[in-house]
Amino acid sequence: MKKIEKISKNIEKWFEKGKPLHPLYPLYDAIDTFLLTPKTRTKLGTHIKDSADMKRTMFMVIIAMIPAVLFGMWNVGHQHFLSQGSDSSLLQEFWFGFLKVLPIIIVTYISGLTVEIIFAKIRKHEVAEGFFVTGLLIPMVLPPETPLWIVAIATAFSVLFSKEVFGGNGFNFLNPALVARAFIFFAYPKVITGDLVWIADKADAYSGATPLANFASENMSALPSIMDMFIGNMPGSIGETSKIAILLGAILLVYTGVGSLRIMLSVVAGGLGMGLIFNLIGGSPLFDFPAWQHLLMGGFLFGTVFMATDPVSAAHTKSGKIIYGVFIGMMAMLIRVVNKGYPEGMMLAILLGNIFAPLIDYCVVQIHISRRKKTIIKINNAQN
Amino acid sequence: MSLKKYLGPLNKDNPVLVQILGVCSSLAVTAQLKPAFVMALSVTIVTAFSNLIISLLRNTIPPRIRIIVQLVVIATLVILVDQVLQAFFYDVSKMLSVFVGLIITNCIIMGRVEAYALSNPPMPSFWDGIFNGLGYGLVLVTLGTVREIFGSGTLWKMQIIPTSFYEHGYLNNGLMVLPPAALILVGVMIWVQRSKG
Numbered sequence: 195m196k197k198i199e200k201i202s203k204n205i206e207k208w209f210e211k212g213k214p215l216h217p218l219y220p221l222y223d224a225i226d227t228f229l230l231t232p233k234t235r236t237k238l239g240t241h242i243k244d245s246a247d248m249k250r251t252m253f254m255v256i257i258a259m260i261p262a263v264l265f266g267m268w269n270v271g272h273q274h275f276l277s278q279g280s281d282s283s284l285l286q287e288f289w290f291g292f293l294k295v296l297p298i299i300i301v302t303y304i305s306g307l308t309v310e311i312i313f314a315k316i317r318k319h320e321v322a323e324g325f326f327v328t329g330l331l332i333p334m335v336l337p338p339e340t341p342l343w344i345v346a347i348a349t350a351f352s353v354l355f356s357k358e359v360f361g362g363n364g365f366n367f368l369n370p371a372l373v374a375r376a377f378i379f380f381a382y383p384k385v386i387t388g389d390l391v392w393i394a395d396k397a398d399a400y401s402g403a404t405p406l407a408n409f410a411s412e413n414m415s416a417l418p419s420i421m422d423m424f425i426g427n428m429p430g431s432i433g434e435t436s437k438i439a440i441l442l443g444a445i446l447l448v449y450t451g452v453g454s455l456r457i458m459l460s461v462v463a464g465g466l467g468m469g470l471i472f473n474l475i476g477g478s479p480l481f482d483f484p485a486w487q488h489l490l491m492g493g494f495l496f497g498t499v500f501m502a503t504d505p506v507s508a509a510h511t512k513s514g515k516i517i518y519g520v521f522i523g524m525m526a527m528l529i530r531v532v533n534k535g536y537p538e539g540m541m542l543a544i545l546l547g548n549i550f551a552p553l554i555d556y557c558v559v560q561i562h563i564s565r566r567k568k569t570i571i572k573i574n575n576a577q578n
Numbered sequence: 579m580s581l582k583k584y585l586g587p588l589n590k591d592n593p594v595l596v597q598i599l600g601v602c603s604s605l606a607v608t609a610q611l612k613p614a615f616v617m618a619l620s621v622t623i624v625t626a627f628s629n630l631i632i633s634l635l636r637n638t639i640p641p642r643i644r645i646i647v648q649l650v651v652i653a654t655l656v657i658l659v660d661q662v663l664q665a666f667f668y669d670v671s672k673m674l675s676v677f678v679g680l681i682i683t684n685c686i687i688m689g690r691v692e693a694y695a696l697s698n699p700p701m702p703s704f705w706d707g708i709f710n711g712l713g714y715g716l717v718l719v720t721l722g723t724v725r726e727i728f729g730s731g732t733l734w735k736m737q738i739i740p741t742s743f744y745e746h747g748y749l750n751n752g753l754m755v756l757p758p759a760a761l762i763l764v765g766v767m768i769w770v771q772r773s774k775g
Contacts, residue, residue, distance in 0.1 A: 341747055355762060359769070381753035 202226050220314035221307065224321035228253075251505075252323045254452045258443035259330055259500065265439040266432040267291035270338045273393045273429050277400035291338075294394050295432055298333040298345055305346040306332075309353040313362065322363030324370075324506070325353065331371035331500060334433025335493060335541075336378070337391040344382050348374040368548045369504045372497075372541055379541065392429035404430050406492040406530070406537040412479045423490035434496040437489075444499040453503040456512065457519045461498040464523020465489065472531050480531050494526060497540040507548040511558040518554050522547040584705045587713030594717040594764070595771045599685040604718050605760040606677055611734050613673045614722030615715075616663070620678065622711025624655045625687050629695040629707035631655075636696050648691045649682070656682045686714055721763055729754030 206226075209219045228249065271287030271294070282290075306329050307321065314321045332349055352374035357366040378386050385391055389402045396402045401416070405428055408416040418428045426436025434440075447453030469485025476482050489495055502508060502522050509518035522543045529539025536542065593599045600621075608614040631651050632639075639647050660678045663671040671678065681687070690710050695703040726732055728751045731739040739748070753759045 341749075343747075344749070359765075377753065380756065380758075381751045382749050383752055384749060 198229050202230060217315065218311070220311045220321045224307075224310075224323070227320070228323065228326065249323050251452050252327050254450050255327045255447065255500070256330055258446040258452070259327075259334065259433070261439035261442045262334060262433040262436060262496070263295075263330065265426055265436040266334065266434075267295050269426055269435050270294050270394055270432060272427065274395055277393050277396045277402065279397065279400075290394075294338050295333060297342055298336065298338075298340065298432075299330065301342045301345050302332045302349045303329045305349040306353045309350050309358065313358045317362065319362065324357075324363035324366075328353070328370045332374045334496070334500075335371060335375045335431050337386060337430075338394040338432055339391040340378070340385055344378060344385060348377045348381075351377050364506055366506055367552065368545060369501050369507045372501055372545055372548075375541055376545060392431075402429055404428065404492065404537075405490075409480070409483065409491060409530075410534045410537040414479055414483070420487070420490065423487075431493060431496075434493040437495055440495050440499050447499065447503070453499065454505075454508070454515055456515045457503045457508055458498050460516045460519025461502050461523040461526075462489065464520035465494060465498075465527050466523070467520070468524040468527035469531075472527070480534075483531075485527075488527060488530065492530075492538045493540045497526070497544050498523075501540075501544050502547065504548075507551060509551040509554045509558075511555050514551070514554045514558040517558075518547055518551055521550065521554075581705060581709075584702075584709040587710045588716060592713045592717065592771065593686045593689075593710055594714055595768050597686075597689070598768075599689055600714055601764060603677055603680065603684060604714070604721060604764060605757045607674055608718055608721035608725055608760055609729065609755050610673075610726045610732075611719065611722035613670060614718040616667065616670045617674060617677065617681075618711070618715030618718040620659045620663070621681055621684060621686065621714055622708060624652065624659060624681055624684075625690055625711040625714075626704055626707035627655050628652045628687055629690055629703040630700055632691045632695040633698060633700040633703035639696075644696065648688065652687055652691070653682050686710055717764070717767065720767065721760055724763060725754045725759060729759070 206222070207213065208215045209222045210216065215222075268284070268288045268291055270291035271282070271289065272291070274290055274294075275282040275287055306325050310321045310325050329349075332345070332352075336345065352370045356368045356370045356373040357363065360366055375386070389404075389407060390396065391402075392404050393400070393402045403411075403413075403416065405417050405423060408414070417423075422428055424437045426439065428435055444453065444458060448455045448458070465488060466485050469483075469488050472481045472483075473485055502519065509515050522540075525543035525546055526539040529536050529542055533539070587593055590596065594601060594604055603617065603621075607617045628648070628651050632648055635647070635651075656679065659681070660671070663674070663678060690707055694706045698706070723733065726734075727738055731737060731744075731750050751759075
C-alpha cells in the first residue's frame with residue numbers, strides 16, 4: 195500500500211492543470227481513489243460515518259464475483275476441450291478460458307471507461323466507481339464467443355444511454371450490465387442465441403445447446419444432470435453456469451450487507467411459486483418441469499444475486515423489495531415457460547422489474563402514509 | 579421577398595426536435611431512406627396546401643366549426659396524396675401502408691393550420707407549410723439514412739457497407755430496424771439540438 199501511495203503521489207503532478215496529461219485526470223483520479231482513500235474530505239459539521247462507503251461497497255461486489263469469474267474461465271476452457279473430445283489438464287482448460295475471457299473484460303473496461311471519462315470531463319465530475327462493477331458484470335452475462343467489437347459497442351451504448359444521459363452513476367434506473375446484454379440480444383441476435391455461441395471454438399458435431407435451449411425445445415433428456423447444473427459443468431454465459439460460485443458470492447454479499455437478502459429470497463420465492471403454479475396446471479413437458487430445477491438453469495441465480503440486487507435500480511422500501519423480487523421471479527418463469535422465443539427470461543424480467551421499481555416504491559410509501567393518516571384520525575376521534 | 583423568417587422550422591423551431599410533434603410517424607417509417615423520403619415529401623405537400631387552402635378560406639370559416647373544416651381539407655389532400663402514391667409508386671405505397679392515411683393525424687399539419695394559416699395571408703401560409711414540412715423531412719431523412727446504413731447496410735436499397743466487411747465478421751445492427759432505435763436516435767438529435775443553443 196505504501197508503495198502504491200508513493201507511485202500515485204509521484205505521477206499525480208503529470209495530471210495537474212496545464213500538464214500534457216491533464217485530459218486524462220479523471221482516469222488517474224478513478225484509479226487513485228479506487229486503490230487509496232479519496233483526497234477530498236468533508237470539512238464542516240458532523241457527519242454520520244461508516245467505513246463502507248461507495249467504493250468499498252462496489253469493491254465488495256467485485257470480490258463476490260471472483261469465484262464466478264474464475265469458475266467461468268475454467269468452464270469456458272473445459273467446455274471447449276469437451277466438445278473437441280481431447281484430453282486436457284485443469285490448468286490447460288483454465289488457461290484457454292483465461293485467454294478467451296480476459297480480452298472481453300479488457301475491452302469492456304476500455305470501452306466503458308472511455309465513455310465515462312468523456313462524460314466526467316464534460317460534466318466535471320469524477321469517474322464513478324459503479325462502472326468497475328458493471329465492467330465485470332457485462333462479460334459475465336455474455337457467451338464466450340461474443341465478438342469483441344460487439345462487446346465494445348454494447349458497453350458504450352449501455353453506459354451512454356442507460357447511465358450517463360440520466361445523470362451518471364446513481365441515476366441509472368436500469369441495470370447497465372443488463373442493458374448491454376439486451377442491446378446485443380436485440381441488435382445482434384445471432385451472437386447471443388442459438389447453439390453455436392456458448393462453447394468457444396466448438397467442434398461441429400458436438401451439440402452446444404444450453405440447458406435452457408434444450409428445455410425450450412422440450413428436449414428434456416439432453417439436459418445435464420442436476421449435479422452438473424449445480425456445479426456449472428454446462429455451456430452458458432461465462433459467469434452464470436456455476437451455482438456454487440454464485441452462492442459463495444451471495445453469502446459474501448449478504449454477510450457484508452451489500453446485497454439485499456430480502457430481494458434475493460423474494461426473487462427465488464417468486465420463481466418457485468410461479469413454477470409451482472405451472473406444475474399444477476401441467477399438461478405439457480414445459481409446464482410439468484420441476485420448479486426448483488429452473489433455479490439451476492441459465493442466468494436465474496446469477497441475475498438474482500448480482501443483477502436484481504443492484505442498489506440503484508432495485509426498489510428501496512422494505513415491502514417494495516419483496517414485491518419487486520417476487521415480480522421478477524414470476525416474470526422470469528413466465529417468459530421461460532410460456533414464451534419459447536426467449537428461452538432466458540431473467541434478463542427481460544429484471545429490466546422490467548427495474549422499470550417498475552420506482553412505481554412500487556411510490557405505492558408502498560403512499561399506502562403507508564394513508565394508513566398513518568387513518569390511525570391519526572381514529573385517535574383524534576377517540577379523544578373527542 | 580425574403581424567405582428568412584420562414585427558416586425557423588429547419589433549425590431552432592423544428593417541429594419534431596423542438597416542438598416534439600409528429601414523432602409517431604418518424605419512428606414508424608424511417609427504417610429505410612426511401613419510405614422516409616416519400617413520407618417527408620407527402621407531409622410537406624399536405625402541410626403546404628392545407629395551409630394555403632385554409633388561409634384562403636380563413637375569413638369565411640365560422641370559428642365554431644373550424645376544426646371540422648380543417649379536417650375536411652386535410653383529409654382530402656391526404657387522400658389525393660395516397661391515390662397518387664398508389665397509382666405511380668405502388669411499392670413505396672405498400673411500404674408506407676397505413677402511415678400515408680395517418681398523415682391526417684400528424685400534429686404538425688393541424689398545428690400549422692390552427693396556429694398560422696387561420697390568421698395569415700395565403701402566400702406566407704404556403705411558405706410556412708413548406709418549411710415546416712421540410713423541417714419534419716430533415717429529421718426523417720436523417721433518421722432514415724442512419725437507420726438504413728447501420729440496420730441493413732444499404733442506402734436507398736444500394737449496398738453501402740462493402741461485403742468484405744461482412745466476411746470479416748461485421749453484422750448489421752438489428753436494433754436499428756426496430757422502432758426503439760428510432761426513438762433513441764430522435765432522443766440523440768434532440769440532445770444535439772438542445773446543446774447547440
